[in-house]
Amino acid sequence: MATKKISQAEENYLKAIFKINEQEGKAAGNKAISQAMETSAASVTDMLRRLAKKELINYESHKGVTLTEKGDRIATNLIRKHRLWEVFLVDKLQFAWDEVHPIAEELEHIKSDKLVTRLDEFLGHPKFDPHGDPIPDADGNFAFRQQVLLSEVEIGKKGTLVGVQEHSKPFLQYLDSLELGLGTEVEILERYSYDGSMRLRINASKEVVLSQKVNQNLYIKLTE
Amino acid sequence: MATKKISQAEENYLKAIFKINEQEGKAAGNKAISQAMETSAASVTDMLRRLAKKELINYESHKGVTLTEKGDRIATNLIRKHRLWEVFLVDKLQFAWDEVHPIAEELEHIKSDKLVTRLDEFLGHPKFDPHGDPIPDADGNFAFRQQVLLSEVEIGKKGTLVGVQEHSKPFLQYLDSLELGLGTEVEILERYSYDGSMRLRINASKEVVLSQKVNQNLYIKLTE
DNA sequence: TACAATTTTTAGACAAATCTAAAAAAAATA
DNA sequence: TATTTTTTTTAGATTTGTCTAAAAATTGTA
Incomplete structure (x- = not known):
């Protein structure tokens, strides 16, 4: 089954789950997700069921969720796009580092692999974004830095x-x-x-x- | 009343109506819109009612629609963004002129006036896009060319x-x-x-x- | 362990954007 | 003008993503 179409809302949930998994080092609970997404717990439950049906997350009632490989790939790619666009905004369009987040939040949903590849090239394959966060490469690998x-x-x-x-x-x-x-x-x-x-x-x-x-x-x- | 939030779908309808008005030189009928948007006539009627309620179009049942000043401003700005992004894709990211339309179709919905201003500046205030179509300036004025x-x-x-x-x-x-x-x-x-x-x-x-x-x-x- | 607090899910609604099928209105034509 | 064709609207559904209120499940604590 070819990868079904994924909405922006779904993408945002995947990113939120990815970040919670990463920060808390464990499966994301409904509450943490609803806080990150600023929505009700009921909406989260609904969405989790949808994401589970699409095999983007591992989900069992009351258990907390993690991303499947497919979900992880999507989330990582979103982070890649978000951070590349932030570099573009700061390096090329002279935005300040405190202004770029909301714009990149929109730009990250543009769907074109070629665009990402070309943008990355245009920016000189940056490894970190304007806040110092690592930009995963096309395979989803994050650069590591001693810090x-x-x-x-x-x-x-x-x-x-x-x-x-x-x-x-x-x-x-x-x-x-x-x-x-x-x-x-x-x-x-x-x-x-x-x-x-x-x-x-x-x-x-x-x-x-x-x-x-x-x-x-x-x-x-x-x-x- | 501050300008209400306008969805991407609504924006796309405004753009379609703008183009039909321009090309046919008269009010756009339901059929022309449904063809341009590739949706059913019923969907168009629904949307027209919504756009009329937001005072973005002049609409009376069975009469054909035109844009209000507000609607025109939004449509023109969308065209401006679309064409600027096309220039970016071709000039900066080396895309071919036959590849850029669908990507610009997404990029045009990014909401940030500052982004448009900066992009325009970055591109050197281009007056025409990669297909030779005029790019309206920030006030909505299209360049004219003898052709x-x-x-x-x-x-x-x-x-x-x-x-x-x-x-x-x-x-x-x-x-x-x-x-x-x-x-x-x-x-x-x-x-x-x-x-x-x-x-x-x-x-x-x-x-x-x-x-x-x-x-x-x-x-x-x-x-x- | 049992009660209380917290978290999660369910039930029922709603708005946006779409659809098909049928009805109504307008336009074209015989 | 009357009839046919075309266009537009209405009626009734569907999907996505959201909500509130209430119920159920889990977790924390006395």
């Missing part, structure tokens, strides 16, 4: 900001205001155990103090 | 191929096989009144004979 949360880095160490954990607009704009972006060099000067905040030197010049909340949302690649 | 159908051009005249009337894949591929593309220089050598076919010299070198069916689908800008 640690800034909050885990010891005093005196140096590194480069390579990714953000949180993607919210306010967070990204706050980083902009501090002139902290991907590629920024950081050196850990001090750590205040009282509230977990840290003092850093960025780009070998100005100093900033970051709260624990911020530290725990920045990924650093340590300088060897 | 005639090849079938109307007199013997001895020279000109440049600037547009195609038909957009079908087979037609475009046939032109490719003759090495006829936008910008190709043509000189009319002979016209056969028997079947309306014409003999031309293209790019000041090779000769081709085109059937009337082809002549009537090519737009030429005459050389002064």
Whole structure:
């Protein structure tokens, strides 16, 4: 049976399930999905039944769901497209990193393998998106990168900001205001155990103090 | 009342109505719309009622429809987006002119004014798409160009191929096989009144004979 | 273990977009 | 003008994706 047509709504559920599986490291419950999708639990149950019938998810009542290989392939490809479009928007159209998510959310549903291939080529086969998230290749393989949360880095160490954990607009704009972006060099000067905040030197010049909340949302690649 | 949300299906109907109004120079009938949309007449009636309720079309039972100003603005913007994306696909991603229509058909529904503005800028504010169709500007104004159908051009005249009337894949591929593309220089050598076919010299070198069916689908800008 | 809290499913509705078949209206023609 | 043909609308269904309220199942806790 050739792969049936998959709607945008279905695609969005697959992506949500993929992310929950990944983040929580286990089968996704109805509740987590309904929160991610901002819909009612009843809608989720309905959709899960549909996805199961199409053999995109492994689903048994009250058990929590995982993606089948087919579902996983679709979800991974959506993430690939989403992230490639984000690179396009930032690199080619000069969008800011806090603006691209909702647009990529629409662009990711455009159905043309050739378009993805050509876009990837046009962008120079990027491995990471504007937030530092890895872009899976055409076979669904994600690039791996040695990285640690800034909050885990010891005093005196140096590194480069390579990714953000949180993607919210306010967070990204706050980083902009501090002139902290991907590629920024950081050196850990001090750590205040009282509230977990840290003092850093960025780009070998100005100093900033970051709260624990911020530290725990920045990924650093340590300088060897 | 702020502009209500407009679905993709609604957008497609508006675009179809716009084109019928333009081509036939009069209100679009149910039948023409149902043919353009490849749906049943009943579906069209339903949709017309919805569009009328949203004040996007002028509609009275059995009268034929035209777009309201609001509807016209939306349709024009869709055409703008469609054609800009086609330019992107051809100029930046090296797609052939016979491949881009269905992809642009999806891309045109992406909702972001900023995206359109930036894309237009990125492409260098093109005035015509890869088929030679004018791209309306942000205010909805279409560029005008002096052009005639090849079938109307007199013997001895020279000109440049600037547009195609038909957009079908087979037609475009046939032109490719003759090495006829936008910008190709043509000189009319002979016209056969028997079947309306014409003999031309293209790019000041090779000769081709085109059937009337082809002549009537090519737009030429005459050389002064 | 038994009760309470939480999660998930079921039941029943609704809106959007579509369909077929039949009825009504408009247009064409004899 | 009367009749036939064509076009358009109505009536009644269907599918997708959603909802609320209530029931059922699972999980947590006293």
